Amino acid sequence: MTDQLREKRIGIVGVVIIAIFLTLISRLWYLQVATGEELAQQATSNRVRVIQEEAPRGRILDINGNVIVDNRITRSIVVDRVQLTDEKKKREVIAKLAKVLNIEKKDIESRIADQRISPYKPVPIAIDVPFDRIQYIKERQNEFTGVDAVPLPVRRYPNGSLAAHLVGYVGEINDEELKEKKGNYQLGETIGKSGVELAYEKYLRGKPSVKKVEIDVKGRVLRQISYEEPEPGNDVVLSLDIELQKVAESSLARQIEITRSVQDLGDKEKFSTFKAPGGSVVVVDPNNGFVKALASFPTFDPSKFVDGIPTPIWKELNDPKNAFPLSNRAVQGLYAPASTFKMITAIAGVESNIVTPGSAFNDTGSLKVSDRVFNNAGKKANGVINLSTALTVSSDTYFYDIGSKLWSLQFKNQPAGDAIQDTAREFGFGSVTGIPIGNESQGRIPDEEWKKKVNKENPEAFPYAQWLPGDNVNTSVGQGDTLVTPIQLSMAYGAFSNGGSLYQPQLVVEIRESQSKKVVKKIKPVLKRTIEISPSLLESMKSGFAGVITGEKGTAATAFSSFPRTIPVAGKTGTAEVSGKQDTSIFVGFTPINKPNYVAVAIIEEAGWGAGTAAPIVKRTFEGAYGLPVTDVIFAPPPGGAD
């Protein structure tokens, strides 16, 4: 090798280097400067795709601003399918992910295969991934093609399952909802599925960010055209008081636990204990219809739904064995109101001049109506009583008499004969209350028309089309075919206790902006109607209901024996017979008596006396409402076993 040749070759190497750099610079110029506008023109002929990213969802707060639901950021692993079209590579990545994240391969596969999610959006595979796993994946990006770790906002429940039925839960939008929302939503987005989350979706959701991208004929993203910032959802402030809610929930659960260890004396053969599979408590403000607490038992954990509902949990939640934790018994549960319905019959009786508050009635323990004998609970005779006492001791006979006499008027086609049904409907029974959540049940106030209808539709189950005296008598004590929901009962007693104003139940007091706290919407009480109740009747009935708590023969006297007498409480027990099941335990209370601020209803299935299970729950709830120490009541049967 000569030095000359070497010099020449070194020179050639230098020329090659210069050529390479010139090539790079030219290409750079071409991409960044020369074709800039050309690309823009070309792009206009391409189609536009809209990609929405959800805005942070609004919070759900209690009346004092305590957080019931907010958001947290979770580290999630997503897979970008655009980068994973190669089948072999996909299998590799899935296998590695399954190992690292410790989840089933087929679960990942089904997530990735979900064609409903926009292909331009990465599919979430797992949430709450531990930091070390994320780091492992990030450090091996080459092995995990298309896999990325992104922050994902999910619902957070700082109080656990508190008020779960009321706030509801969120989940991924399904096909049905998507159709209904007509283009406002995209697949994969979160939507309220029940409770307040569903009812106030419009406010909670906010406005998603909208990214418009251009794609070419083959669906590849070419560039981003526009980007609209997301608007965070608004906060929803409930009328709920979480402290009271906690008391209501714990009282319900605690009393059910106690009742389950109590023997059902009505069952003389098997000596079984009460099943008490479920129940509910509702506390409302009778002055405006706002719900202060609403509990349903058994309950569920809404945080389990954050990542879609895993199949085993879904099965568990829908297994009849578990008494359907997802159903909100306070608004969906249908129960015979039993003796709590006597409030209606009493007003109906007085309004139709069958009785007066002062008229005397001899309760012999039973009443013969046509050829059938109707007994008091335990056939107990109460002697000579008036309306007030009839309520206090829960005489059935007194109200049978009203029912029977009204039936006679019905038979004569006199409009006054329908007084019980009319009064019940006036107080909101038989139709939905309009509470903004949860597939509310309508309930049923049976009458002749109804009986004819069901007989026609289903003659086997309802062989008689005729409205018989026994039907009206059963209705007079809230048995037979009468069905109400706990929320209806609370609104009806609210209307009674405030002197006749029937409100629509409300859950939300206001909606406000998350950051500025500016009130967007304030919810006003909705008065449905004003029912006329004469002051003397009101007074005599209230004294009867007061006697239930404080009177010697009051059916809930035992349950409330530890409650301070300085706080006036009135109420009514109810024990409903259900064919083939143990009795339903019912109690309605309100306090203070003259101008009540709280009406509470507790209804527990298959739990015996209203005084035994439901009354102690309301007692405890009122203790909570007044900030008193909450004390247990061991199953409190009514004195003398009457109800």
Added chain:
Amino acid sequence: MAFTKSLSQAKQQISAKPWRQIDAILVSAVAAISILGCLMIYSASRSRLEALGISKTYFLERQIGFVIIGFVLMVLVMYVDYRKMRDMSPLLYIGVVVMLVLVLSPIGSTVNGTQGWFNLPGGFQLQPSEFSKFFLIIVLASYIAANEQFHAGALVKTLAIAGVPIGLVLLQPDLGTAMVLCAILIGMLSVAGTKGRYLLAMVLFAIVGVVGVLQLGVLKEYQVDRLTVFLNQSNDTGTSAYNLDQSKTAIGNGGFAGKGLFKGEQTNLSYVPEQHTDFIFTAIGEELGFIGSATVLALFGIIAWRIWRISRAAPDATGTLICIGVVSMFVFHVFENVGMTMGIMPITGIPLPFVSYGGSAILLMFMSIGLVNNIYMHRFE
């Protein structure tokens, strides 16, 4: 006074304190590009890291660490006379081959289908194929320089020497590194005086070889896909086309002036995959625009020019050949990496020198600059 020093005085001074006579322009350019690299790594990785709740300086801190270690290694390499390395070249060659064999054994680990890494404690990984470039340059330079008459027999032997490590790297399979080794070989052989038609044959053979590797199914399907996407950019809908599209979009989005440092839309939205490593140039393109990208290319140009210049000032053939090897490697890295982000070269995992995140590559590049400086310090001998 200093201006009037005679050549012999200069020689004396340099042989007394050779490390003081480094190529300041070369080292300054390297320092500038390394600092810019750290900035761009921070820009390209911070939003993703932050989103994950990891410190957004995680990659930045590690890269700064690599650069510091790299600097230290560069100085160490400068200090050991390159002729001592030349004398040790048979040993170095055996070392390289052993490492490349070992990494194929179960001791090595696989990333992205390539069996090319040793896992080290602390989450670090060592890629022996990176370092094989450095040692192969010394080995080839020593062998070629020792054969003053570079006839056909010496050429065949040289090809055999280079062929073993290239073959081992292809077995991983790491086509990118194999291509770099070929570039080094061809660059050095051309300066060795190989006949033009042989060189042409070798270039053709390398290209046919690459195509052959693609056809023979040595590579995984996606690797082939990545490599060939640049050939038919408008017809491809696969993942590699997506990468390339995103890459070109990001660079194009920068325009003439760029979006501004840390303000790249595509970069901040984490559009480009592997952006802090192989696709770092897209962040430069988007955020610094044509002005910034051209400046970066100019800095690379300065580095290449300085190395090329030192090849001519080297005191012996070994030194010249080493410089040519280094400059071939360096320029091929830049060409291949920048070229792939702009869609004119196949997509292979070759890092952008001094800029891409990654320890092995940074250390290799600093060691190579150290080697070149080493030769520069001995230029008057």
